[in-house]
Amino acid sequence: MSLQLMKKMTKLNQKQTNKHPERLLLVGMIGAAHGISGLVRVKSFMTEPTDISNFDLLEDELGNIIKLELTGKRSGGALLSKLKGIESRNAAESMKGKKLYALRSALPNPSSEEWYYADLIGLNVFDRLKKHIGIIQSVVNYGAGDLLEISLTNGELLSIPFTRDLVPNIDINSGKITIIIPSQTTPVGKESSSLELENIE
The missing domain is CATH 2.30.30 (SH3 type barrels.)
Incomplete structure (x- = not known):
């Protein structure tokens, strides 16, 4: 039976900050502004994109708290979202490119035989x-x-x-x-390996 990986994030970056010594995982990114009232497009890296709104705490790369409220609408595959404190298009444009991080502890525990990429x-x-x-x-x-x-x-x-x-x-x-290394496996970029490969037969 194959093991299963929890693909809550299709991309994986992790970091630590002084504010939160535990890992922060990349769960989304703010895209371009939408309209004139401060809405932004958000690209979610969650398996179910709208799950990004379930996190009580999101931070950018500098540790600034970002409050995200989805409008329920989409634009070009991105989620249209309202950010707390962002009321104009100019302010929304200043947020473009910011990465959104969530605490690893905020993710639900995987079931048996399942693991998050980040945990491996x-x-x-x-x-x-x-x-x-x-x-x-x-x-x-x-x-x-x-x-x-x-x-x-x-x-x-x-x-x-x-x-x-x-x-x-x-x-x-x-x-x-x-791990058990199959005898036919060759390390990436090498024609042969100095590592003694194990035979699984």
């Missing part, structure tokens, strides 16, 4: 012999399924499918993930 990135990776071999650098999907990109301790980048066979154990609390 940065995990220490171990092989089945419990040897530390690297960290999760990113999670990508080019259309054929989710892939874990692993920054190996030898400096190489390894990409493996995110399946139960190859990822038998994930322990978010301890920051560890166990």
